[in-house]
Amino acid sequence: MEKTAKVEVNRDGTQRGLTNLAVQMIAFGGSIGTGLFLGAGSTIHRTGPSILFVYAIIGGFFFLMMRAIGEMLYADPNQHTFVVFIHRYLGSNWGKFAEWSYWLELILAAMAELTAIAAYFQLWFPTLPAWLIQLAFLVGLTLINVAVVSFFGKTEIILSGIKIITILGLIIVGAWLVVTHHQGISGDQATISNLTRNFTLFPNGISQFIFAFPMVFFAFQGMEFVGITTAETKQPRQVLPRAINQIIGRILFFYIGSLAVIMMVSPWQQINASQSPFVQIFELAGIPAAALLINAVVIIAAASTLNSAIFSTGRHLYQLALESNSRWMLPLRKISVKGIPLTSVLFSAALMLGAPILSLFNQLTTAFTFVASVSGDIYILVCILTMLAHWKFRQKTVGQEVLFRMPAYRITEPLTICFFGAVFVSLFFSSASRWPAIGAIIWALGFAAYLKLGQQNTISRLERDKQ
Template structure:
């Protein structure tokens, strides 16, 4: 009889119950979601086959950021969130800005996923209460997160597995259609030549090509969840480098592979940008229930993102509480007997219950959309600060020369920072993203001015 391996318990009571597979699935859960299954048609419509280059470039820079996060987490695997390094190496004020902004951004993402889930369920049950659906999903996934860390890992593996299965199915079906030279209803044929026929780098202009970058950038958002699992991962010194090095290539494989197949099956200009390209391709393949199947997949995708958000916000708030000396933050340091930061998880999950209220009022829905867009833009600022923290870590006494080092950091780190800044600047050149980008700047300035005022009044940032 095999002896069950004992789960390591950290000094703070949390447990290292996540395997390498679970950690990678968490990253998949965060970064492969409805943006691919529903929104890929819109990005293809902007640039055509050139979108593959956009994904490759952004994927490369996200890999560099993940290596930077991985290096810092490897040096201190007891940290519950990678954002804590910003406070440690950049400064208390900017650290607090990044920590609270990132936590808020994840809360808003979770609320958005809850709203989306009720929309997907209404595809089958149009008369069901949106609030009831949202409460149901929220209760189930919150229950999973307060059980055991391994329960979360198993659930995320299952949900991410559904998404991966759908992408593999699309790729295999697509390859079959190409090799059989499948004729579409419009009279076109599936062929690799659809990628190169009448190819132009900027079919809708250079501006549309540039504006595709922030859209694709946000599609990769969530990959950094790996940097929130380390403190509860089995053998992190072994798992972390493996997970970081493998995840980017697998995500690129799934993104690039699915986009290649989609544009090979039918000329990209014939795709409807407002409809899921997955539904369109499976319909062309003769699957009458394509929309039904993809609806199941997007429900799994939204559940996966919500599941990861509950986990991440709980750990994030727990880390904030550990670093704070304020009395109101003390309850959030409580860890349950099964190793879960229970109060931090439950409070963060409770903040996601704004979704039913938002769904009930159209004016609130419009306001929420704007606030969520502002928060997403702030995410870019957090990425920039993360890279600055890594650069300063490399020049600190904490640097481990034999650690899991970011390759060529002297050029790769500044280059990544410059790229992220360029992504943020590009937001100001589109009327759709201009106001949220301004909102992100206002939030950053106001938050830091508030902290400065408190410091001038004799309050330490560390107590907040």
């Protein structure tokens, strides 16, 4: 590794330009999206105050997964994605399935964010075509991503920072309404007792409580982006432990704190599920144009998530190219003079052009929604494989000193794997999520069959060459 003036340059030409703050903001950018600002009301209506327990439980298991990812990356901080460890410790077939599936899932998630950006932007400019809005945001954020990595990090600090300031603003304003016993959203008095009065764990039945788990699980998706920044982070063995240990607590604070304050300002049964609670609370506090303010924040939130997705897909595809022997993948290994895996970033971004194309054909929207849901469900399988890879990692590194460990892994790892498995199984108990879950299984089986066929063809070709 050689050094330039301020930035370390890796052997492959990528640069370590991301700071601890940038790494944390990238994780915020991925895991705190539009759902919190717009969908908090419907989230609360599912289980009432017990939704806080769901967030706490899933947050705890995500922390364990992040510690597992952090431990593997701490031991080898030169990897561009945490998914590479699945390939290394579970075999090439599992690795290819996880790597390609995760990359595709990120592409589809980015397309969904582009769709959301266009919808919210059209509230201000209804005559602008959706495809033009999507194209403008995609090109702008791609240009940011092909600049030096430190510039991308600074951009994400600003975008994620706006989201954080908005959430803190909600918590402060809501707390002020409660302390002053202000009239709440529904006309009732804002008070802490709104959160605890007549509390039951399953106010809408145990089924709604169970269905809340996959919904909240996907809310945390994107936190693992920390595991895609390590190879481009300054002093990774110092930054990585701090980032992982701090990020989970802060995300839980923002999620649980904002939801708790919302339910204190008004009894949860009275909250309008069809309107953003952020808008409702800011309007109560007399903040002018609250709806316009939140619409702007939602656009920024979606742009932040998209920005992180472009970064992550580019690094992920670059790692795939490094592992591939295919001559078609060789161009994707190109590193620009600024230390960016240029062709991988541009190719991934080009696939995201599917969003503006879809906007021209509304009849394809349903199909895209289904495919995106399938890919989201596959993410759970990738999480399970990541934990299994970490288990193998620990078995193969017995006796080696690593200063950043997953706590009590012999107990916590099996619990985490079982929990992630239970979340996936819970998808089959809802008609809305059952078919995407079946689609995820079909994708996994089809991918396995494809790899098997490829291996058989390779063996047959080798046998013919021998003859």
